[in-house]
Amino acid sequence: MKRLFSEKWYKKRIDRNYRVLSSKTEAIKNTSVMIVGVGGVGGVLSELLVRTGFRRLVISDGSNFETSNINRQIGATFKTSIRELNKAFVMKQRLLEIDPTCDISIIQATPKEKYSSFQQLAKKFKVSIVANCIDILEDQVKAAKLARELKAYLIIGGVIKDGTDSIVAAFTPHGIKYENLLSKVCKEPNFDNLEKKLKREWFRKTKDILPKDIKTKYELNLTIEPFPVLTPLPWIIAGIMAMEIIKISTKSYKPVLVPKVIFYRGWCTTTTIVDLENNPELIYEMFPWRP
Numbered sequence: 001m002k003r004l005f006s007e008k009w010y011k012k013r014i015d016r017n018y019r020v021l022s023s024k025t026e027a028i029k030n031t032s033v034m035i036v037g038v039g040g041v042g043g044v045l046s047e048l049l050v051r052t053g054f055r056r057l058v059i060s061d062g063s064n065f066e067t068s069n070i071n072r073q074i075g076a077t078f079k080t081s082i083r084e085l086n087k088a089f090v091m092k093q094r095l096l097e098i099d100p101t102c103d104i105s106i107i108q109a110t111p112k113e114k115y116s117s118f119q120q121l122a123k124k125f126k127v128s129i130v131a132n133c134i135d136i137l138e139d140q141v142k143a144a145k146l147a148r149e150l151k152a153y154l155i156i157g158g159v160i161k162d163g164t165d166s167i168v169a170a171f172t173p174h175g176i177k178y179e180n181l182l183s184k185v186c187k188e189p190n191f192d193n194l195e196k197k198l199k200r201e202w203f204r205k206t207k208d209i210l211p212k213d214i215k216t217k218y219e220l221n222l223t224i225e226p227f228p229v230l231t232p233l234p235w236i237i238a239g240i241m242a243m244e245i246i247k248i249s250t251k252s253y254k255p256v257l258v259p260k261v262i263f264y265r266g267w268c269t270t271t272t273i274v275d276l277e278n279n280p281e282l283i284y285e286m287f288p289w290r291p
Helices: 007-013 015-030 040-052 067-071 078-082 087-098 115-125 137-150 178-185 191-209 212-220 232-250 280-286
Strands: 032-036 056-060 103-107 129-132 153-160 165-171 260-265 270-275
Touching: 007 015, 015 232, 032 040, 032 115, 032 137, 040 056, 040 087, 040 153, 040 232, 056 087, 056 115, 067 078, 087 103, 103 115, 115 137, 129 137, 129 232, 137 153, 137 178, 137 191, 153 232, 165 232, 165 280, 178 280, 191 212, 191 280, 232 260, 260 280
Parallel strands: 032 056, 032 129, 056 103, 129 153
Antiparallel strands: 153 165, 165 260, 260 270
């Protein structure tokens, strides 16, 4: 058993990555990442990072798997959804099956529920990158705040518009704030009201490209219907985010940093880097983004 989990074993399992990055794989091994939300984007991202060679992760999620998650969430199966198992718990077990030597801590809550727990674990793990992969707006803002407290990079990724477009954006510890972009869309101080306003605005801009029956459902009850998300989108986003995290951790290439964002359009099969300073209208397409 000791031989199985030796350094030699680790080097063998990341051999294909080593052939790309050489000695820079050591930086990956020693980088700690916190993933806030391990549903659609976050679940796939956590697995991509472990398979890449990252060994120190803090993953969190306060929700349990349900049947509607199966279309896109890597930890959602018939069994985990029927049993309504916590997402962070399930993902930890899955990741340890890939590499039992990983140091993975979980928080079965959201930042607004247990912010101090996030602070404590992040400091203990010396987190240098926070991946903001959670749905709830207040939690997104708290995750952004935590990243600044840690002097860590913040990276976000999510599906936008009708469920076939997406964005990925990375923030430096001292640069433009996540809240700065949000405030350009809406200055509502109450998060519940802001969520409602953003959803009404989203529907106003998106309703004409939604299928007729889905449009009718939203018209009848906009508050309870979830946003549309096509299965491959969170997986594509997670892949792009993983590449940006590899660039940040290894300093191999320059990541795409806000005010520039990566904009992927599914139906058009195009990926572009857009500068928000020159294209401020895209900010209004970005919110609400949802992992």
